Amino acid sequence: MYRYEPRDEKSSLEQMMSKFISATETRFQNQDASIKGLENQIGERLLLQLDQLEEFRNLAYDLALSYKEKTKKAHDKRIIEREFKEGENVLLYNSRLGLFPGKLKSRWSSPFVISKVYPSGAVELQDGKDETFTVNAQRLKHYMSGTIEPQLGITRFQDYPN
CATH class of the missing domain: 2.30.30.140 (SH3 type barrels.)
Structure with a gap:
């Protein structure tokens, strides 16, 4: 009734191995592609953050420079220019x-x-x-030498009629 036909074990084993290898290769290729996609996204994000950091540093530098200029201007405004001559x-x-x-x-x-x-x-x-x-x-x-003589001024008030 049932007749057993022997299979070619060698060919079936090779087929199973080739199926496993091809499945594994496609899985690794998919993972490799997803990893490359993540690397590209991470790389773009890092470049964006580096650009933002450089912009922030430039802004901080400009603000520090303007603050220094303002304080120097305020300080120089208070400096009194004095010229000294020999014998004074x-x-x-x-x-x-x-x-x-x-x-x-x-x-x-x-x-x-x-x-x-x-x-x-x-x-x-x-x-x-x-x-x-x-x-x-x-x-x-x-140094201002000498005496200061007070000047007396007389102020007269007039009464105005109401």
Whole structure:
């Protein structure tokens, strides 16, 4: 009744192996394609983030530069241009008294005479003992000697009739 026909085992094994290999290859090819697609997406995202980071750095640099320009302009506005000539009397600012000020102590030292003015902004001073020393001109201010005579002015008020 039933007749057993032997199959060619070698060919069926080869067929099974080839089917398995082809299925595995297609699976790996699909995974490889999806991995390449993810790599492209990640690469594009990283490039976008790098561009955004560079834009942020440029913006921060521009804002810092504008802040520096504004503060320099405000600082330069407060600087008083002073020109000193030889033979003038000047007062010297004592910066050490700025740290520990006395209540009524003046921070300006007694008048000195200018003996030489350098183009770099340095000034050579001479004190009463004929000793000379060099200081920055920004620490000096002109000394106005002499007495100030008060001017008396009489103001008269008139009564206006109501």
